[in-house]
Amino acid sequence: MITLINIELYKIFKKWRTYIGFIAIGILVPIIHIAMVFEGKNTIDFMTRNIQQSFVFVGNLLNTYLISYIVLTSLTVHIPFLITLVAGDLLAGEATAGTYRLMLTRPVTRGKFVTAKFIAGVIYTNLLILWLALMSLVIGYFIFGVGELLIIRGDMIIIFEQKDVLWRFLCAYGFASLGMTVVASLAYLFSSLVENAIGPIVGTMAVIIVFVILSAINVDLLQSIRPYLFTNYISSWQLFFDDPIDITEIFKSIGILTLHVFLFFGATLIIFKRKDILT
Amino acid sequence: MENFKDELIIEIKNLSKNFKNLKAVDNLNINVFKGDVFGFLGPNGAGKSTTIRMLLTLIKPTKGNIKIFGKDLQKERLSILRNVGAIVEKPDFYGYLSAYKNLEILSRISGHDISKKRIMEVLELVGLAERYKSKVKTFSHGMKQRLGLAQALLHDPELIILDEPTTGLDPMGMKEIRDLIIHLSRDQKKTVFLSSHILYEVEQVANRMIIINKGTARVEGAVKELLDASNLSVTFEVNDVEKAKSVLLNTTWSQKLKGITNNKMELSISNSDVAMLNRFLVENGIDVSSIIPTRSLEEYFLKITEEAS
Numbered sequence: 131m132i133t134l135i136n137i138e139l140y141k142i143f144k145k146w147r148t149y150i151g152f153i154a155i156g157i158l159v160p161i162i163h164i165a166m167v168f169e170g171k172n173t174i175d176f177m178t179r180n181i182q183q184s185f186v187f188v189g190n191l192l193n194t195y196l197i198s199y200i201v202l203t204s205l206t207v208h209i210p211f212l213i214t215l216v217a218g219d220l221l222a223g224e225a226t227a228g229t230y231r232l233m234l235t236r237p238v239t240r241g242k243f244v245t246a247k248f249i250a251g252v253i254y255t256n257l258l259i260l261w262l263a264l265m266s267l268v269i270g271y272f273i274f275g276v277g278e279l280l281i282i283r284g285d286m287i288i289i290f291e292q293k294d295v296l297w298r299f300l301c302a303y304g305f306a307s308l309g310m311t312v313v314a315s316l317a318y319l320f321s322s323l324v325e326n327a328i329g330p331i332v333g334t335m336a337v338i339i340v341f342v343i344l345s346a347i348n349v350d351l352l353q354s355i356r357p358y359l360f361t362n363y364i365s366s367w368q369l370f371f372d373d374p375i376d377i378t379e380i381f382k383s384i385g386i387l388t389l390h391v392f393l394f395f396g397a398t399l400i401i402f403k404r405k406d407i408l409t
Numbered sequence: 410m411e412n413f414k415d416e417l418i419i420e421i422k423n424l425s426k427n428f429k430n431l432k433a434v435d436n437l438n439i440n441v442f443k444g445d446v447f448g449f450l451g452p453n454g455a456g457k458s459t460t461i462r463m464l465l466t467l468i469k470p471t472k473g474n475i476k477i478f479g480k481d482l483q484k485e486r487l488s489i490l491r492n493v494g495a496i497v498e499k500p501d502f503y504g505y506l507s508a509y510k511n512l513e514i515l516s517r518i519s520g521h522d523i524s525k526k527r528i529m530e531v532l533e534l535v536g537l538a539e540r541y542k543s544k545v546k547t548f549s550h551g552m553k554q555r556l557g558l559a560q561a562l563l564h565d566p567e568l569i570i571l572d573e574p575t576t577g578l579d580p581m582g583m584k585e586i587r588d589l590i591i592h593l594s595r596d597q598k599k600t601v602f603l604s605s606h607i608l609y610e611v612e613q614v615a616n617r618m619i620i621i622n623k624g625t626a627r628v629e630g631a632v633k634e635l636l637d638a639s640n641l642s643v644t645f646e647v648n649d650v651e652k653a654k655s656v657l658l659n660t661t662w663s664q665k666l667k668g669i670t671n672n673k674m675e676l677s678i679s680n681s682d683v684a685m686l687n688r689f690l691v692e693n694g695i696d697v698s699s700i701i702p703t704r705s706l707e708e709y710f711l712k713i714t715e716e717a718s
Contacts (some may be wrong), residue, residue: 133517140514144505228501232511235465235495237487239519337663407467 134238134246135253140215140252151212151258159201159265163273166197170274177282185287188279194270195295199279201266202302202367209306210313210338211331212258216332217251217317221402226408234407246400247393248318255314261308267299281371288373302367305380308387309364312380314340315394322398326407360390414421416443417479418568418600419464426459426471435624437473441602441617446594448618448632449604450710456624458498461572464602465495477556491520494566496574500557504546508537508556511545512563515520519688527658533561548576557614562593562684564668568591573606583610593627608710612636642667642703643683644675648696656693662686665674 144150165290170192178185209388221244226228233243279290281300290298316337320330341361344352356362369376419441426434434456441447451457459682464475466486475482501513506551509528516523532538535555545553554577554626561569571590575583591614593599601608611618620628628635647653650670650672657663665682667675678686682701690697 137514137517141506144503146505186514228499229503229504230516231465231467231497231501233518234467235497236491236515236518237490238518239487342685404469406469408461 131242131246134242135249138220138250141254142220142250145216145219147215147219148254149237150215151209151295152261153367154212155202155209155262155265159262160269162201162204163197164329165271166192167273174280177280178287186291190275191280193274193279194267195276195279195290195292195299197270198263198266199281200308201262207342209258209262209310211335213255213310213313214317214331214334216254217314218321218334219327220247220251220318221321221398222324222327222330226327226356228409230402230407230409231330233258240403244265244322244399248315248398252311252316255310256307261302263299279371281378283372284408288371290371297405298370300372303369305370306364308384308391309367312360312364312387312394313392315391315398319394319398319401322401323406327340360387363387379384416444417441418467418477418601419447420476420479421473422476423466424460424463424475425435425471426456432526433591434463434470437621437624438624439619439626439629441600443600444594444598445617446603446615448615449602450608450611451604451608451619451621452606456622457607457621458572460621460625461495461497461506461570461602461604464570465493465497466490467497485523487520491564493566493570494561494564494568495570495572496554496557496561497570499550499574499576500553502545502556502560502635504552505544505661507542508532508542508548508559509541511556513558513561516563521564521718523564528563531562533560534562536585538706551579551582552675554578566599568600568602570604572608574603575605575607575610585713587614608707609623636704636707641680641683642675642677642708643674643686645686645690645697645699645700645701646673646699646701647663647690648672648698653690653695656690656695658691662689668712 174191174196180345189262224233236242276292278292279295281288281290313334317330317334321327324330337362341359345356345359345362362385363386366380369380369383417440419439421437421439425432426435430648434652437456439447439449448689449460456472459468463470464477464482464565464714465480478492480489490578502508503514506514509532512528512531513525529541532541535558537552537555537559540552543627545556548556554574558571558574561571574590575586578586578611587610590601594601594614601614603611614633617628617630618632618635629715632633645653650669652668653674658667662676665676665678667677670712676686680702683702685699687700
């Protein structure tokens with residue numbers, strides 16, 4: 131199994147498309163940092179405009195934690211697309227290239243083949259989130275330094291002490307990784323059904339967009355199905371920035387997302403084991 | 410060509426595969442013995458590739474049973490595939506990797522300990538050693554076909570399954586592949602299952618063969634026997650066909666007369682009778698302008714190939 135995973139990782143990282151995600155994050159995050167160098171003070175003023183009359187803010191509010199929070203909020207919506215570029219290609223790419231015939235005529239079980247590919251895809255997904263974390267926190271640290279984290283949630287202000295922030299970010303990135311693993315699993319499932327990587331990419335993004343829209347519409351009927359849409363739990367990393375933290379809600383979200391990973395992967399396994407390789 | 414008739418390498422029993430309403434393979438039975446170069450012949454769409462895909466577990470049969478090396482393919486797939494090398498249809502590789510890297514990846518999952526030296530040996534054998542570092546996407550179809558053969562031979566398998574291995578090769582390349590197949594069988598005692606739609610190709614290398622069409626077996630047996638001269642159909646082109654007909658009518662040749670069209674007479678005779686009949690016609694004042702031998706098997710194969718296309 132380890133050999134197969136190594137082979138799959140080698141194949142993933144020998145493909146140009148794998149680096150699109152890393153390059154996109156490598157460009158976007160520094161751009162956000164540069165923008166904050168020039169516009170950061172205005173952003174803070176805008177965030178605190180309603181409470182400036184009542185409070186006096188001291189210290190370094192424009193710091194790497196605030197910027198990392200903003201980056202994580204905005205990019206978790208777009209990162210799924212970067213994930214599907216690779217995850218959607220894992221099986222469909224082999225079908226397109228006709229290389230199933232090479233791999234599956236060797237003494238390797240289909241179960242191991244599919245599992246190794248999936249694990250390689252999950253490793254890629256987690257590396258992408260790790261890259262996002264490093265780019266956000268490290269670049270911000272050198273430009274802005276660290277400080278307290280100010281979060282405005284509705285009409286509530288939450289300010290975390292500097293020493294109380296890093297672990298929350300580490301947990302949030304870990305949770306974001308799980309959320310993105312669900313996206314990767316869905317793209318992988320679609321990848322097992324077709325023979326062209328475009329289908330899984332478009333299919334996964336379509337599912338995510340439809341689910342997000344359904345969640346956002348404020349109609350009772352749609353709100354009642356909201357708990358059953360996995361996209362609803364992807365942004366639950368924000369729970370780590372509540373005070374106090376709702377542990378029950380976090381474990382519930384982790385459970386639901388993990389269940390989705392197993393469901394999507396299990397379905398892929400069953401489909402692929404029964405599949406006739408005709409390409 | 411030597412073979413060991415008592416040891417079955419491939420045993421296919423009542424094999425069928427349906428794709429919805431299409432019967433791709435219908436109740437096929439094949440026995441391949443150790444040391445055989447077994448020709449698997451049929452026109453395009455006859456069911457050859459589907460059968461080969463079932464032999465390699467890429468496709469699940471609808472019905473029937475396959476045994477390889479005496480083991481049930483469904484139950485002992487992994488141990489069987491350790492000793493099988495194959496090319497299935499067109500040779501596809503990871504184009505973004507080098508020839509060497511493609512083979513290295515396959516060697517790691519072959520179930521054998523394959524050295525770098527062995528990888529270079531097979532690349533040398535197929536004439537690609539100098540291009541081992543080149544990415545496969547820069548290869549011509551013929552080069553990919555050679556690389557396909559290299560990957561099939563990489564782990565020194567006992568059974569080699571080749572699906573149209575000469576497709577896309579130039580005449581010299583085709584001859585080299587044929588020579589290699591003969592070498593594998595004669596010198597290395599390998600069993601080769603060779604699929605082709607070219608009768609001539611099978612005739613050159615195989616000792617036994619089967620012709621399939623529309624998923625069913627049509628002709629099966631030893632190549633030598635099937636292509637034996639006794640099955641010759643010979644067309645004589647003569648200057649006076651009526652006179653020739655009357656001359657033949659009073660002899661035993663008339664029993665071998667199959668038909669007369671324009672100035673041509675078709676007879677079913679053996680190879681050794683051709684010269685004798687020619688002399689007989691000339692002695693009776695009939696000029697023979699051409700003699701065209703056609704083997705009945707070839708005729709049959711051409712007919713089903715034309716029907717298929």
